[in-house]
Amino acid sequence: MTLLFTLLALTSCSVLGNDKSLPEAPTSTHNSSYVKPPYAPQITNQVTWSSGRSDLKILAMTFDDGPHPQNTPRLLDMLKQRGIKATFFTIGRSVDLYPAIAKRIVDEGHEIGNHTYTHGNLSKMSERGVRKELDKGKEAILRATGVLPRIMRPPYGALYNNQRQWVLDAYGYPTILWSVDPMDWKDRNASIVSNRLISRASPGGILLAHDLHKTTVDAMPTTFDTLLAQGYKFVTVSQLIRLTSQAQQ
């Protein structure tokens, strides 16, 4: 009897301790044995994505290496003013430093992707090292925002094909690269960055930028307004993948 009581007490504690933001347990009156899914559902079987379908005038704008305490909120204001949804590949360590900004990213309808915890070069790491980077990056995002990332981008785009397949199998993450790189980390000049993004954008494109840099954020109003005027619609990476996968069926 005492044992039963103890078991019941433990069970109710673990139920109360469940994160409310995670998916509900399957319908069952006895869900105490339910184990939370460790990862968000997999959205695609395609290992690598550098662009999506080209028959729709859609673009996925992606911002890497944030959150940054000044530049990311400023960018979020710009996106909000225009009703644009973007994708942020955050560094877990920075998410731990600025959890409220990461939360704002998700609350305002943007997608958040795993960009590791320390921004290390995964192609030079053992499987254990890669796992540690992705796990810690994912956990930082979950702690700050209550959601799990569904996609990842390796720092420097550096990940071998066999590693990408393993990451998809182990985490359900497709590797997200890009079709346009404006080299904004190198050329800290808003008009250069803006001109490169605009002139190289094409339907289904995934555009790379870094919200870490002030000049990149300075480049965004012109970039957004010009591309919107050209008839482009901005979607998140997961939306781009879904729209593309639907078209392939």
Ligand SMILES: [Zn+2]
């Ligand atoms: Zn990066």
